[in-house]
Amino acid sequence: MSDEKEQGQLIISAQCFADANSVIEIAAFLAKTLELRIKAYLLKDQNAFDAADLPFTRAISLSGGSSGIGGQALQKAYNRDAQFYEKTLSRAAQSKALNWSFHHTDDIPETLLTLSSKGKSIILYGFPKLNKSRGNVVLIEEGTHSSPQLNELSKSLAHKLQVQTVFLKIENIPYSTDVLEQLHKTNSALVIMPYNLAKKLGINNILNTARCPVIVSPHLAHV
Amino acid sequence: MLIKTSKVKPLKAAELCATFKTINKTVKTDHMTQSMCMMGHSEAVDAIKFSARIKHPNFNLFALGQTGCGRHRTVMEILRVEAQRQSEPSDWVYVHNFETPHKPIAIQLPAGQAIRLKKAMQNLVDDLANEIPALFQADAYQNDRRSMEQEYGQIGDDAVSFVIEKAKEKGLALLRTPMGFIITAMKDDQPIKPHEFSELPDAEKELIEADIKAVQEHLEIALKQIPENEKNHRRAIEKLNSEVALGGVESAISDLFKKFGHIPKMPEYLAAVKRDLIENAEQFLNSGPAVHAGAFPVATTKHYKEPQYYVYAVNIIHPSDATASKAAPVITEDLPTLSNLVGHVEHFSEMGAILTDHTMIRPGALHRANGGFLVLDIRKVLTEPFAWDALKRCIKSQNISIISAQDRLSLSSTISLEPDPIPLNIRFALVGDRRLYYLLAAFDPEFLELFKVQADFDDSVFSSDETIQNFTQVLKNITTENNLLPLSKKAISRLLVEATRLADDAEKLSLNVQFFSDTICEANFLAVENKSKTITDAHISTAIEQAESRANRPQRLTYEAIDRDTLLIETSGDVVGQINALSVLKVGDFQFGRPSRLTARVRAGKGKVVDIEREVELGGPLHSKGVLILSSYLATHFALDVPMSLWASIVFEQSYGGVDGDSASAAELFALISALSECAIDQSFAVTGSINQFGKIQPIGGINEKIEGFFDVCASRALTGTQGVIMPKSNIKNLALRPRVIEAVKIKKFHIFPIETVDEGIELLMNAKPGMRDKAGQFQTGTINHKVEMRLLKFADQIKKYQKTDTSNDIVSEMKNV
Structure with missing residues (x-):
């Protein structure tokens, strides 16, 4: 490739x-x-x-x-x-x-x-939602830093899908199971996350937990 | 040769036409119908009023009479007056049927309420289009909705998550493939390969297989629960939406319940509207404020015009015009097609499909006239496919059912409606001629049952001071209503004379208002052209002459043929067995008199008079009847002691068309008598009249045209002063001759002799005494009748002699064949 x-x-x-x-x-x-x-x-x-x-x-x-x-x-x-x-x-x-x-x-x-x-x-990882509830656009970010580009992206996608945006802030990455637990409890329509977080949590884990499409963005400046 | 010895005196000029002095007295009313009523339509007027007032069904009216006698106008004017006495009819609307959409519901409303209901429903839609989005955008609703979605979204996911966790616990992996989920065993954190699996001990294999099967079953169950969960989710949202919408709809529709809830069918309809609004509240979420509101405030947007709200629209069927009169309607339909009568359902095309809805139901004349009167021309109804049948069906069922010709012919393949029939409450008035009435009565068994009242309009009325006065008023009304110049007194007199001529009776006035209206309009045109301030008798006469000259081409051609001796008519001299008979030809609405040469030949025979016209099938039955009557007259009047030994033939010379009527029977008899007596007939005369078996001359029709026909032929050859017409005395009352004839009579250039008997005619035509039987039963020698009798006796003697000779057999047999 x-x-x-x-x-x-x-x-x-x-x-x-x-x-x-x-x-x-x-x-x-x-x-x-x-x-x-x-x-x-x-x-x-x-x-x-x-x-x-x-x-x-x-x-x-x-x-x-x-x-x-x-x-x-x-x-x-x-x-x-x-x-x-x-x-x-x-x-x-x-x-x-x-x-x-x-x-x-x-x-x-x-x-x-x-x-x-x-x-x-x-x-953009495809994954069909099992239920037809509208869900939310979930933006997962690490630490206190918030990417304005990802924020913008999540808002425009939420507008496109006519849903709301939910923010998940991960303070302590080693507790990945907590993140996934939190993600599981969030009725997701689309998950947006940066590359490094996806790598740490494991994309398969994220997909199997969220059971909805996932966007992984590498370079925030380009979004 | 003018007879001087005859007892029969020619008519004076004053007897040839009725004269009138116009009445100056003003009549009380300017109302045309009232004047016409007083003139002779009173029975018809009573019948119309009776039909209008009686409440029982099927007492519908049929106004019959000749064209132009004012049937339509009289019926309309009387019904308009009667309509004022009746209460304003109910309003009718069609609304959507929420249960069975293809069967719109008809609702009867008190007069004036239809437009209020329509506006109220429009306001309801507009209000909800503004209020419901606000309700659904409210934070409370949005929070409820979110939490509900969260809850139901989680339920399905939890079950699947549980299965995935179970699989993980048992060391199994969930793989997604184009065929769905696959569950496989793991080895060293990787899905196991087939060869690795086969190398496992059997016990372990069985354990893995059991685990996988268990997880598969759990996954199947979890996935199957999702649709059920979705359904519950959907219902929960619908319930939430309904609860939110209920508040808005209830407050908006409560006003309609207050205003219209007391009207039958309305509570059910409003309840259905309420249910539908609540169930489909989401449709209002898309309305929003109009983007293209322009200069107008968004709040004034007419949401009810949007297509999704048609189901709440009210289609007003009656009255179609909100400004309509408060009286019962009097409607006439000039084009009574099926759809114009019973209404129709229009369609529209959308994405190639032909669709319709209750707002596209269009009322027909029956809807517009419901609660009042509907006036129709029966000829037009009968010529429109299915119209007569539909009309009868509606009257019989007392319902107005909308059905199209396509449906009747099963040609319609698109979606259509079956609107509720609307109860019919109409008094029908059909207008037509007598022939149609009697045809319908004879051939349509339902006709007399459904149209029980006939208003038979007279064609004419006896002339009296009162009728003349009313007639004068009618003429004046024609000028007033048409903004014409006023009629001079002489003009009115001239029209009255024409009325007698039209009535074919000097003692009657024709009630053909249309003719007088047309004549006055034409005379007015001439008067205006001549810058006259009034319409004079000269204008009227010119108008009549011009109207006739426009139509008289056949007459001109006939007279031209006579002038050029193509049609042989003699107007002077004396000829045996030849006479001028008179007939009337009618072409369109124009008729004229035509002289015809009639000849008779005689010889000995077996007592038969041959009507050549009949032999060649050009003579009609009435003509044949006349010939038989004159045969009877001859047989019973002459040579009574011997067998009738006459063979005679009678023919209209140069007649190439059919001949009917018995008005030439007197002329035929005179020709026969001339032939038998060998006395010549004066060709200056033309004769008309029928005879009976006793030799009396009976009246005939078209007397004026016949006299004028012979006069015109004579006048074109220059009047000699001896020419004239012999006519039945009983026809004097029918005389209304044109001024040119009257003028000629006045200066004795033309003569008109009224006769009562054959003998009077003989005396005039042959200038000889007819002769009476004396006490011995013999005619006076030298008289015409004596000569006739002698000739007949001679024929009898000839026959007798022939029968005695051997050779006579052939002659006799030949005579039998004659």
């Missing part, structure tokens, strides 16, 4: 079409507002393929239905989701005249996070 030097980029991380669909509208909005290039990834997690080949593994859909699964069936579903993902992104990007590209990758969410530490990339 190469950095985009001329134009900042917005990386979309999705493990399935449901992930992507939950963030494409937000991605288009951000890309347009911040003049970013969209680089969309569909993550093909090899662990999922390994697990799918175990004899007793079943796939459980978001609506709670379960079905048998195998490597082949999963690959088929992966290909189908890739098509939908690319098509939906294409439509959204074209409507706003955005630069975009679509990629397959074997990386996992944590790997993509490292991209945020380089250049100007903002990473």
Whole structure:
């Protein structure tokens, strides 16, 4: 993966079409507002393929239905989701005249996070909300310092999603479980956090706790 | 040759036309209808009033009479007066049916309340559009809403979080894939690989499998709970919204309950409105202040005009005009199509779909006339598809049901409405001619049941001081209402004369108001052109002549053919078996008299008079009847002791069209008598009149046109002073001849002889005594009748002789064939 030097980029991380669909509208909005290039990834997690080949593994859909699964069936579903993902992104990007590209990758969410530490990339992790409550835009920041850019971003996204903004200040980072506990109690629609915090808390932990899209911003000055 | 010996005297000029002196006395009213009533429509007027006043259904009116006699006007004026006596009808509105949207509800309101209800509903919408957003933006509501979302959002998440925690505890990992969540075992903090799993001891495998299955089941349950949780969340929010909206709606709608709650159907309707407003309060959240309010304050924004609020709109069906009179309505519909009568439902196109709603119900004439009167022209109703049927259906059911022609023909494939029928309370007045009335009575079994009252307008009225006075007033009213010049006394007299001519009776006046109105308008035009201050008799006469000359092309062509001897008519000299008969031709509304040559030939035969017109099927039944009557006259009047041994033929020469009527039967008889007696008929005369079996001359129609027809032919060849017309004496009362004829008679250039019997006609036409039977039963020798009888006896003798000879058989058989 190469950095985009001329134009900042917005990386979309999705493990399935449901992930992507939950963030494409937000991605288009951000890309347009911040003049970013969209680089969309569909993550093909090899662990999922390994697990799918175990004899007793079943796939459980978001609506709670379960079905048998195998490597082949999963690959088929992966290909189908890739098509939908690319098509939906294409439509959204074209409507706003955005630069975009679509990629397959074997990386996992944590790997993509490292991209945020380089250049100007903002990473947008897709995760479909399980319930339809509107929730809040949650801005998580470390220490007493408050980034005006992230504040601005969270406000504009809250306005876009017609929800409110909730601020979570983390004074003492070692107590990460407290942070996650607090995040869990907050009905989140979207989580915004800086790169270093995401790295410390673990992006998978954040996603599994918030169960909503997460924006990781690397360089506050660019936002 | 003018008869000097005849007892029959020609008519004097004064007898040829009625004369009138206009009455100067002013009548009490200027009201056209009252004048017309006094002139002879009193029975019709009584019938109209009766129909208007009787309350029982189906006593609807049919006003019948000839065109132009003022039926529409009289009916309208009487009904307008009757409408003043009746109370103002109720208002009717259509409102949205919240339970069954395609069946709008009709609500009856006291007079004047419809517009108030409409405005009140508009105010309600406007008020709520301003108040409800404020209620929902209030901090109290927002706090409640947030805490509710937090609560329900957490419930679903907690269950899933619990499963994830369980999985972690058991060393399992939750992976997201395009097919959903997958739960797998972990080894060294990484998901286990298949080959690693297969290398595990069986006991451990079973344990992992059991753990995974357990977590899968928990996850399934947790995820399945989410929709249920969502539903509860939704309901909780709806409840919260309802509670918030309730306060605003209740205070806003309470005023409507106070004002309209006592009216039947209104409490139910307002309750439905209230329910809907509360259930759909969120629609008001999008209203907000108008962006394009412009110079006007935002508070004045008319939110009720926005399409989402149409369900609260009130569609006023009656009265359509808020400024309408307070009396019962008197409505007329000039184009009584189905939709113009019963109303219709309009549609509009939205995104390619054809849609409609209760605000697009349009009232018809029945809605507008409800509670009053509806006047319709029956001819127009009958010529409009489905209109007559719809009218009868509404009268029978006493309801106004809106149904379109498309629905009737099952052509409509788009969404439509079935509005509540509105109870019908209309007195119908149909106006038409007698023929239509009798056709409907004969062929439509429902007609007499639904239209029980007939107002039969007279065509004419007997002339009397009173009727002349009223007629004069009608004429004056025509000039007043049309802003015309005043009529001079002579002009009125001239119009009265024309009225007698139009009535075809010197003792009657025609009630064809339309004709007089048209004539006066045309005369007024001439008077204005001549810069006259009044309309004079000369203007009237010119107007009548001009109107006739515009229509008389067929007459001109006929007279031209006579002048050029294409149509052979002799107006001088004497000819045996030939006579000038008179007929009337009618083209459109113009009719004129035409002389025709009628000839008769005789010979011995078996007592048959051949009507050639009938043989070639050009003669109508009445003409044939006349010929049979004259045959009977001959058979019973002459040669009574011997069999009738006459063969005769009668024909209208150069007649190429049909002939009907018996008005030429007298002329035919004279021609036969001339042929039998071999005495010539004076061709200076034309004859009209029918005969009976006793030789009496009976009246006929179109006498004026017939006389004028022969006069015009004679006048074009120069009047000799011997020419004239022989007519039935009983037709004298019908005379209303044009001044040109009267002038000629006055100076004895033309003569009109009224006769009562055949003998009088014989004397005039053949200048000889007809002859009477003496005591011995014989006609006086040398008289016409004697000559006729002798000829008939001779024919009988001939036949007798022929029958005695052997060779005569052929002749007899031939005669049988004749």
